[in-house]
Amino acid sequence: MVTVFPEEMLNKSSLERKVLSPPKKDEELFLQSKETGAAREVIEGHNRQRFANHFNYADPYCGNPKTYDHQGNYNCGRCNQAVGDKCLLLKIAKIDRKAGSCEDWEVIDAGDTEMTLYNKHPETASYGIAKNGKGFGCHRCPYASKAYSPDSLGRTLYCGKGDFRVFPNACCLANGAELINE
């Protein structure tokens, strides 16, 4: 059989990969590095991208910028898919406009059409209502701490979950917010 891929590319399961294991502060969180400069930012950039891919992390320069809330709340009331107390995407009777949110939050944009899907299960979308009644975001996240110094783009917090610096108003799925009915 003729294939465009050489055999060694099709069977890569035994290929050696680098596995990072940065020092930890405790069982749950990584220890913030005091290192600054380009080499450190390259490491953090990769870690941040990992969180963008697997935990929907977004800020103006990483992940999907349309899922970045410059107000840092990520509440349903400011999402493109909310219409009144209904969500166009989720199969949910009612959303909480003030403190509800899910992994599909998107900035309100007149140029971004939505559709009457009412289809995605709330659990699949990690829908939840923040106990604080206000919303989510790195600035409220128990896994964030003040960065020793901002990175070159101005990220002022350190994410101990993923080992990279973040903007206070960024967010991700691992946000640690206490939820109602949890």
Ligand code: SF4
């Ligand atoms: S449930 Fe998710 S997609 Fe629906 S309005 Fe709220 S944040 Fe947006």
Ligand code: SF4
């Ligand atoms: S600080 Fe919290 S919300 Fe922000 S990226 Fe890290 S885990 Fe996610």
